[in-house]
Amino acid sequence: MDGKKKAQGKLPLWQERLRRNSAAMREEFAQMDKRTALYNGTREIDKVPNAKSQGTAQASGVRNIVAELMEAQVDSSFPMPKVTARRQEHEELAKTLEDFLRNETDRLPFEMLNDMDERITPIQGGDIFLVEWDSNRHTHETRGELCVSLLHPRQVIFQDGVNEINDMDFIIVQMGMSKKHVKEKYGVNVDDETESDPQSRGGRSTAEDVVTVNFGYFRNEKGGIGRYTWVNDMELEDLEDYQARKMKRCTKCGADMTGLDSCQHCGSTQAEEYDSDEMELFEDIETRNGVIPMMTEAETFPPELQEAAKLVFGENFRGVSENGLMMDEFGNAYEAEPMTVEVPTRIPRYKPDIYPIVIRKNVSSWGKALGDSDIDKIMDQQNMIKKCDSRIQEKLDKGGSIFTRSEKTEVSKTDEQLREVIFQGADEANLFGIHNLQVDTSQDQAIAEANYEQARRTLGITDSFQGRPDRTATSGTAKQIAVAQSAGRLESKRIMKNAMYADLYAVMFRFLLAYSDEPRSVRHNNIDGSTTYSEFNKYDYLAQDAAGEWYWLDDFLFSVDNTSSLAGNRESMWQEIRMNLQTGAFGDPADPETLILFWEMMAGQHYPGAAEIRERLEKKRQEQLAQMQMQQMLPPETQAQMPQGAEPMGVPDMAVEDAGGSTMEMMGGLTGGM
Structure with a gap:
């Protein structure tokens, strides 16, 4: 398959959305690049800070306070999930879910994700976690696994003018993928395409074997989430409801053909895909609440009565009335005895219907989808320090010693330790001398140090918090108080981190309900050091109301365990x-x-x-x-x-x-x- 026709269907709409909203974020993208450059220690000095037209100079050396203060805030630990049931009878379900999510944090590379997240968030003001279900990852007993990845804000284009993610009509995510991977995943050959946005993968120049894949997530008319995927002018995927389960049925008789090459009933090989809202059980399902039977008893009118009535009344037979009575040719109703039959049990399929994106904000900011950047607050101080340090270096380079002599005095220009100089008189000897130029850099040093202290106070970072000697804390208790006060200044950032992880665990649970069809092992550490194993079975979270309707239990409360850092040490x-x-x-x-x-x-x-x-x-x-x-x-x-x-x-x-x-x-x- 060489790709679909260009510029047809939804492609022009999504290309226009990408163009318009990228233009709206152009200034923010430029600011992101500037923050990254400052963190990396750029030598550029803005002569006129915050001016639209700036001149720049090069610093002779960089004291990178941006990187120092960003690294001082890094927390290598991440909070563990805490699940609370709304009803007492669901306490055991909440505990099993909490243990399983803890196991998932061990399986997934959360340590690496957190390490990157701890740097991107204060630098750029926030970042984004993406939750997906990879159906291609199999084990001997299970099909599919959760996948969690971290997105840089440069990769995500939000709907312009909308600041809350749940209120957005669409979100566009850009990723760099190899052309071979695109061919394997979507069956579309993109060998002739070029990379449209190398910065979406952190690059500065285009790569020959890579293309920029655009994922457009949108809310459809039914309230679900759709996804449209394209590369340049080529459509790769168009899913109106991508979180719905995709099933296959026979186009001739309508029987289910999921996982089959031919229909078991009519033998047809023609099939069509459709979004399945319900599933029909083909075997009994064991849960901790009992067994969900494959077949359910239901009452219906005997087929033979209906067939006999058709023979008697012919075309005048009207079938069964709304009140369950048989109708004769004259419109007269008569009562027919219903019969009990067994029909396959049908249960609803769970669908998350939420964006698979979770945002972590550094500090909440009015009018922004992300939060405030720490670098924006100390950018001027970093610029001033580079100016002062460059002046200090320049003064030291231009300083030194000056040698004076008479025009008549001759001095050999050699590197000998002892050289002979002959003076013609006392006046000539008085003109001979060496003068040291004393360079005063104290003012520049004081200004640089004052700007450094301003930057630290702005972010609320003290010597104790950085692990440096703190002369103001003369005892262990005083040092603990100093650290606690400094930590209080940064408590807002920890709250935002905990809130993000709570939302992330909730999204992970919804994806598990939707796609984890098989029971999965759960490991739990007991207080005595022993280990017990149980199972996470999504059908344990399936309940039946008084009317016999099946529904999913997804109203658990998600938070984080604030003691997990101590428990992990x-x-x-x-x-x-x-x-x-x-x-x-x-x-x-x-x-x-x-x-x-x-x-x-x-x-x-x-x-x-x-x-x-x-x-x-x-x-x-x-x-x-x-x-x-x-x-x-x-x-x-x-x-x-x-x-x-x-x-x-x-x-x-x-x-x-x-x-x-x-x-x-x-x-x-x-x-x-x-």
Whole structure:
């Protein structure tokens, strides 16, 4: 297939949308390029900042405060999902969903996505996550997987004049793809096409084997989401409702042919695709709420009565009336006995009907689809620092020493350490000398440092936040307060990050309901360090109302777990658990039950050897319990002869070897910091 005809159908409409809205964002695109250049340490100096017509100069060196302050804000952790059920009976479903989404964050490259996101967002004011379902990724037991990717704001063109993504009629996403990949994915040969926008992939010049693919997401007349895809003047894809399930049916008898080459009923090989809103079960489906049967009983009028009536009345037979009565040739109704038959169970197909795009804003800004950029706030300070540093360097380069002498005095121009100079008189000797030019750069240094402090205060970044020595914090508590105050200035950015991840997890759940047909394994870590496995089955989220109508449970509340950063730091968790033991939060530290609980929690945080220590303590406790039971079974006179004061189970003098083979005193290790 060499591609579809040019400039037909919807193609002119989408090309005009791309042209018009790209023009509206031209100034913003230019600003994005300037921010990136500043982050990368450009040497250009604006002589007249913020003027329309600017002259530029080159700095001799760059103290890149933009990169320094952007990197100071990077948070390598990302929040884990937290799912809350609206009704008590759905608590178990919410827990399973939360565990499965946590598993997905391990499978997907969220660490890499977050690392890039943490830099793009403060630089450009925000970025965009794209959620897709890749039906080509298979395992032995499942078909399709979730895909999450990060888009630079330069790749996304919003509808001009609309700032909320859910209110937009369309959104255009641009991606650079190899021509071979386009051929494999869409079956269209684009070898003769050229790359229209290399900046959509971060390039500066066109690549020979790459083309710019435009994805136009739009809201259709039914409220669903459609997608139109094209390259230059070539249409690749036109899906009016791309989130609907695509099925195949026989054009002759209408039977389902999905996954088949020929119809099972009539043998026809002619088929057509259609958007399926319902699905017919071909087998019973087991869920945690019971079994959804393949066949459902329904009442209908016996076909033989209708066929017999046709023979009697011929063409005058009118069939069944609205009230369920048979009609004769004279229009008289008579009652026919219904019969119970089994019909295939039909359930609705879930459709997300949401844009697959989630925006993270740096700081909310009125009138912008994205947020405010940090670089825009400190751009003038960076420019002034480059000016001052360049003046300092220029002064130092032009400074030095000046050698003076009489015209008659001759000095050999060699590099010897000791040279002979002959003066004709005292006056001539007085003219001989060396003068050092003292260059004063203190003013320039003070101005540069003042601009640096202005930039830091603007963004709310202190020495403590950067990990630098802070002379104002003279104690550990004071330093914690300073960091907390600085963090409070940046709390808004963390809130926006958490809000974005909550929306992202909600979109991921909707795509799972729509396309994950098979049960998927879920891994859960227990408090004692053990692991349990369950299943995420989307049919568990299918419910039936009192009228017998099937519907999907998708009204869960999504947020993020703010403690996930601490929980992900095992060393910090070890310290927290030790502190809780020492303060008696678990009970008496000498109590065997307390020790077992302590090592159980340490095993849950993967402390080396914790599981083995817990097992040995548990085994010793069982032995002592068995010994006590045997003593109680002995006659009273025998118990009286036994020595008083049995050895306690506590382990103040018990040594335990950890997984590394080292030995430590149990209680000494607990109270001494281990």
